[in-house]
Amino acid sequence: MLLSGCSLESKSCSTAGGASGVLFEASALPTTAPLPWQATFCADDVCHDGVVDDYDSIWFDxxxxxxxxxxxxxxxxxxxxDGAVLADSTTELTTSRHDVNGNGCGPIVWRAGAVVGADGTLTAAPTGEQP
Structure with missing residues (x-):
C-alpha cells in the first residue's frame, strides 16, 4: 500500500505546560522601600495579588x-x-505566540513582558517571539 504525502513517523513532543499572560520584571524598584510590598498585577481585566518578601525576586506573572x-x-x-506607592502604571503591550513544546505539539500560549522602571513606569520587554 502506498501512502503519498503522509508520514508514519510520530512527533516527539515534550509535555511542558504554559500559560498565557504578562510577566512583569520589577528589579529596578528602590530596594530602600520597606518590605513586604503588596502588588496587584493585571493582564487586561484579569488581576492577581502578590506579596514581595525578598528584594531578589521581584517578578510578577x-x-x-x-x-x-x-x-x-x-x-x-x-x-x-510604609504605604509608599512604588509603581502604579498601565501600558499596552503586544503579545507573542509561543508553542511551548515545539513541533506544533501545543499548548500555544500568548505572552507579553513589561519592565518596571525605578520611577514605577512600565515599558515593553521582549518575550522571544516565535513564528
Whole structure:
C-alpha cells in the first residue's frame, strides 16, 4: 500500500505546560522601600495579588488564558510596607505566540513582558517571539 504525502513517523513532543499572560520584571524598584510590598498585577481585566518578601525576586506573572493576537493592557501597582506607592502604571503591550513544546505539539500560549522602571513606569520587554 502506498501512502503519498503522509508520514508514519510520530512527533516527539515534550509535555511542558504554559500559560498565557504578562510577566512583569520589577528589579529596578528602590530596594530602600520597606518590605513586604503588596502588588496587584493585571493582564487586561484579569488581576492577581502578590506579596514581595525578598528584594531578589521581584517578578510578577499575570496569567490570563483569554489572550491572543490582540494587544494586552498591562497594569501593575506596588505599595511598600510604609504605604509608599512604588509603581502604579498601565501600558499596552503586544503579545507573542509561543508553542511551548515545539513541533506544533501545543499548548500555544500568548505572552507579553513589561519592565518596571525605578520611577514605577512600565515599558515593553521582549518575550522571544516565535513564528
Amino acid at each position: 499575570a496569567e490570563n488564558d483569554q489572550l491572543g493576537t490582540d494587544p494586552v493592557t498591562a497594569h501593575l501597582k506596588v505599595v511598600a510596607a
